[in-house]
Amino acid sequence: MLFQQLVNGLTIGTTYALVAVGFSMVYSVLELANFANGAFYVFAPYIVVLLYVSMGWGFIPAFLIAVIATGVLGAFMDRFILTNIRGRKAPISSSMVATLGVSTVIMNGLIAIFGSDTKAVPNAFPVGKVYIGSVIITGNQLIIIVLSVVIMAVLSIIVYRTKRGSAMRAIAQNTVAAQMMGVHVNRVITVTFFIGSVSAAIAGTMVAMYYGSVDTTLYTTVSVKTFASAILGGIGSIPGAMLGGVIIGMLETIVAGYVSSAYKDMISFVIIIIFLIFRPTGLLGHKKINKV
Amino acid sequence: MALLEVRDLCVNYGAIKAVRGISFDVEEGKVVTLIGANGSGKTTTMKTIIGVNKAASGSIVFDGKDITSLPSHQIIQRGIAISPEGRQVFPRMSVLENLNMGAYICKDKKVIEEGIERAFTLFPILEERKNQSAGTLSGGEQQMLAVARALMGNPRLLIMDEPSLGLAPLIVKNIFLLIEKISQMGITILLVEQNAKMALTSSDRGYVLQTGKIVLEGESQELLDNQQVRNAYLGG
Numbered sequence: 001m002l003f004q005q006l007v008n009g010l011t012i013g014t015t016y017a018l019v020a021v022g023f024s025m026v027y028s029v030l031e032l033a034n035f036a037n038g039a040f041y042v043f044a045p046y047i048v049v050l051l052y053v054s055m056g057w058g059f060i061p062a063f064l065i066a067v068i069a070t071g072v073l074g075a076f077m078d079r080f081i082l083t084n085i086r087g088r089k090a091p092i093s094s095s096m097v098a099t100l101g102v103s104t105v106i107m108n109g110l111i112a113i114f115g116s117d118t119k120a121v122p123n124a125f126p127v128g129k130v131y132i133g134s135v136i137i138t139g140n141q142l143i144i145i146v147l148s149v150v151i152m153a154v155l156s157i158i159v160y161r162t163k164r165g166s167a168m169r170a171i172a173q174n175t176v177a178a179q180m181m182g183v184h185v186n187r188v189i190t191v192t193f194f195i196g197s198v199s200a201a202i203a204g205t206m207v208a209m210y211y212g213s214v215d216t217t218l219y220t221t222v223s224v225k226t227f228a229s230a231i232l233g234g235i236g237s238i239p240g241a242m243l244g245g246v247i248i249g250m251l252e253t254i255v256a257g258y259v260s261s262a263y264k265d266m267i268s269f270v271i272i273i274i275f276l277i278f279r280p281t282g283l284l285g286h287k288k289i290n291k292v
Numbered sequence: 293m294a295l296l297e298v299r300d301l302c303v304n305y306g307a308i309k310a311v312r313g314i315s316f317d318v319e320e321g322k323v324v325t326l327i328g329a330n331g332s333g334k335t336t337t338m339k340t341i342i343g344v345n346k347a348a349s350g351s352i353v354f355d356g357k358d359i360t361s362l363p364s365h366q367i368i369q370r371g372i373a374i375s376p377e378g379r380q381v382f383p384r385m386s387v388l389e390n391l392n393m394g395a396y397i398c399k400d401k402k403v404i405e406e407g408i409e410r411a412f413t414l415f416p417i418l419e420e421r422k423n424q425s426a427g428t429l430s431g432g433e434q435q436m437l438a439v440a441r442a443l444m445g446n447p448r449l450l451i452m453d454e455p456s457l458g459l460a461p462l463i464v465k466n467i468f469l470l471i472e473k474i475s476q477m478g479i480t481i482l483l484v485e486q487n488a489k490m491a492l493t494s495s496d497r498g499y500v501l502q503t504g505k506i507v508l509e510g511e512s513q514e515l516l517d518n519q520q521v522r523n524a525y526l527g528g
Binding site: 177 | 366376380385394
């Protein structure tokens with residue numbers, strides 16, 4: 001029973017981790033809580049529903065188009081809205097409100113086009129199950145865990161092993177100094193938004209398929225869980241976001257299994273509150289050092 | 293024609309006029325210094341040359357080309373590098389990663405490797421600490437790293453903004469020996485300092501800034517002998 005819960009928790013936890021990594025990457029370069037990230041997470045499965053279910057495309061092309069479209073949407077949000085706000089040297093809270101605005105437009109746009117009822121998302125990979133003792137791992141769970149881990153590994157390689165990644169980290173640590181080294185700061189930030197939105201899109205689609213449905217209330221749920229994962233791990237820290245996401249997913253499933261599923265979503269709030277009060281830097285976060 | 297020509301430069305911070313119409317030249321191969329008290333507009337001027345601040349009016353010409361309104365990454369590609377005020381190293385990157393960031397615009401791996409070798413010859417302590425995060429270095433070591441990082445892109449003009457700020461007197465002396473060494477490498481230096489005596493001793497030409505305006509200029513030796521400068525900046 002416990003092991004089964006852990007497997008279920010790990011599945012959902014890796015998707016939280018994936019969204020939180022994208023969210024944290026954006027947070028680290030701008031110190032901006034991107035409220036539109038949750039909207040991108042919901043946007044992608046709707047596009048999959050449109051292409052795969054309504055228009056009868058194959059799942060893979062539908063999935064790829066949905067993910068790329070969401071990435072472009074995130075990059076456009078930065079390029080055409082946030083870059084202008086930064087150019088005016090407005091406080092970061094202005095950008096935050098702008099992302100909230102974008103998320104509202106996306107969510108209401110989805111309701112206007114698709115309606116507010118729950119959409120079914122058929123399982124594109126009705127593959128079998130693996131038994132390990134009494135623990136069942138479904139093919140879907142395996143796909144989600146493997147795909148999330150692979151994408152997070154790729155993101156880590158980008159951030160820690162490539163030139164673009166070193167520019168992202170430089171911006172996160174000292175934006176003006178990065179600019180003085182010749183980093184095209186706005187372009188790197190736009191790329192970061194693209195990556196963050198792609199991660200959200202992949203996670204959102206996988207979760208919609210896992211649960212067999214998507215609706216717009218997911219926005220609030222996933223946003224809270226992303227914040228909780230990022231804060232628990234240490235906001236802005238990529239390994240922290242991975243760890244935070246997995247822990248939240250596991251805790252949630254255990255609470256649902258042993259206490260009541262009614263309390264499942266409460267865990268995130270409890271963690272946000274406890275960590276913000278007692279350990280605002282999270283498990284793996286760093287303190288801000290401003291040496292003169 | 294000078295390598296860098298600044299003409300009637302004005303820079304505003306919102307309603308505050310930080311730099312009010314200054315002009316100066318930096319001749320190729322020379323060490324030129326801008327001295328002045330806190331808030332006289334020195335750092336603002338440097339940040340405007342490198343494109344971090346935008347000029348309200350006036351022009352900045354580097355190597356015969358107007359760079360006044362270019363973005364930073366294009367200015368740096370033309371051969372200007374800065375070791376900024378307050379060092380501004382990347383605290384959670386290693387010494388080596390910081391040096392690599394200095395060569396961000398450089399695509400040739402061999403040139404980067406040579407740059408790192410040169411940095412380690414110039415500052416052996418950085419080689420000892422190459423895998424240590426820059427945030428854990430001492431102030432003097434961070435200053436060396438900031439200078440080494442700026443040299444990584446093989447600049448023609450190196451801007452050194454307050455290299456002596458907050459450092460122990462003994463280390464300050466090393467910094468000024470270093471300026472001489474870099475100058476001998478054929479790199480033109482624009483040095484910004486509050487430590488007027490040291491700056492004038494190690495430069496060819498100097499400009500004195502006061503509340504955003506140049507009030508005096510001349511050969512550094514002349515300025516050192518100037519009574520006005522002695523009274524205001526050299527303690528009589």
